[in-house]
Amino acid sequence: MPQYLAEIEKNLFTMQKEEARHLKVARIHTGAEIKVFDGKGNKYLAILSQLTDKSACGEIIKTLPAPHLKRAVHLYFSAVARAAAEDIIDKCTQAGVSRFVPVLSRYSEKDLLKKWSTKHERWNQLALAACKQCENPSVPIIEEPVTFEDAVKNLSVPALICYEDERKTPLLSELNALGGEAAIFIGPEGGYAEEEVALAKKYNIRPVTLGQNILRAETAAAVACWAAQQ
Numbered sequence: 246m247p248q249y250l251a252e253i254e255k256n257l258f259t260m261q262k263e264e265a266r267h268l269k270v271a272r273i274h275t276g277a278e279i280k281v282f283d284g285k286g287n288k289y290l291a292i293l294s295q296l297t298d299k300s301a302c303g304e305i306i307k308t309l310p311a312p313h314l315k316r317a318v319h320l321y322f323s324a325v326a327r328a329a330a331e332d333i334i335d336k337c338t339q340a341g342v343s344r345f346v347p348v349l350s351r352y353s354e355k356d357l358l359k360k361w362s363t364k365h366e367r368w369n370q371l372a373l374a375a376c377k378q379c380e381n382p383s384v385p386i387i388e389e390p391v392t393f394e395d396a397v398k399n400l401s402v403p404a405l406i407c408y409e410d411e412r413k414t415p416l417l418s419e420l421n422a423l424g425g426e427a428a429i430f431i432g433p434e435g436g437y438a439e440e441e442v443a444l445a446k447k448y449n450i451r452p453v454t455l456g457q458n459i460l461r462a463e464t465a466a467a468v469a470c471w472a473a474q475q
Contacts, residue, residue, distance in 0.1 A: 433462060
């Protein structure tokens with residue numbers, strides 16, 4: 246049974262036009278039981294009582310168990326090509342990322358800021374679709390792009406940086422020391438510049454390896470975010 250995003254107030258839920266349309270496409274009728282979630286980590290079993298072209302509403306029956314993630318992951322990923330960036334949003338939302346921060350590093354794609362509002366809306370839609378598909382009840386936050394320097398300077402949680410020239414320190418060996426919240430940096434297709442890694446070290450961000458093979462940026466992001474929940 247798929248889940249649908251809804252606004253929850255006491256024992257009632259309401260849905261806006263887009264989610265109502267999805268119910269109609271799925272041929273769900275009034276009186277049917279459906280799963281709804283609030284995007285903040287809570288999910289419920291509900292009964293659909295009214296459905297129109299513009300909205301839907303109903304009654305909450307009970308709270309459903311929600312998956313417990315090991316830690317809140319903040320993914321700082323350098324700007325990559327459109328398809329790879331969308332893959333990162335999709336796969337890493339499924340892996341349980343809490344927050345995405347696109348980063349402008351030396352070798353990252355230069356057009357990230359062009360039509361940013363359109364990209365931002367598209368990425369939010371992808372994240373929501375991923376949550377609905379995998380029944381993740383928490384929709385991640387997608388922040389505005391920042392420079393690499395600002396990203397490392399303004400961290401409020403412990404962080405690791407995945408670096409292709411690091412050979413000795415595996416990501417998994419460092420994760421357990423980070424506690425319930427952590428930031429992970431993933432570089433662009435051209436990797437990080439040495440000066441960027443040096444700057445990260447200056448701010449106590451430790452370089453780690455994801456293994457012997459050089460991974461694509463979107464693969465590295467998915468692997469790192471999966472590992473962070475183990």
